[in-house]
Amino acid sequence: MTGGEAANSxxxxxxxxxxxxxPDRDLQKxxxxxxxxxxxxxxxxxxxxxxxxxxxxxxxxYFQPYSIDPVDTTGGGRGYYLHQVxxxxxxxxx
Numbered sequence: 001m002t003g004g005e006a007a008n009s010x011x012x013x014x015x016x017x018x019x020x021x022x023p024d025r026d027l028q029k030x031x032x033x034x035x036x037x038x039x040x041x042x043x044x045x046x047x048x049x050x051x052x053x054x055x056x057x058x059x060x061x062y063f064q065p066y067s068i069d070p071v072d073t074t075g076g077g078r079g080y081y082l083h084q085v086x087x088x089x090x091x092x093x094x
Contacts, residue, residue, distance in 0.1 A: 010040040015047060031060060 011034050022030055027044075034042045035056045044052040050062040 009038070010043070011038050012043045012045070014045055018044065028060070 013034065018025075018027070018030065031042060031044055031052055031054075034044075035054060035058075038056060041053060041055050045065070046052075048065060048067070050064050052060050052062060054060045
């Protein structure tokens with residue numbers, strides 16, 4: 001990631017993406033790097049372990065996800081991504 005002007009309203013990143021793309025990065029440092037390139041909230045989720053979240057210039061906070069009995073998680077990681085893409089399209093059309 002590079003520095004510069006923040007362009008994202010939020011960043012939501014899944015553990016699978018982090019592990020595939022940044023396998024050797026320190027997770028706290030990576031989270032701070034994401035904070036540096038957004039004006040909004042950064043959320044990192046790690047399955048059933050605590051979710052990390054914070055806005056720029058805030059310390060990381062943690063939230064324990066609810067326990068559920070999933071029926072089907074096929075494509076579950078794409079739900080957040082698709083929501084963010086559709087929001088960007090809405091804003092772009094305004």
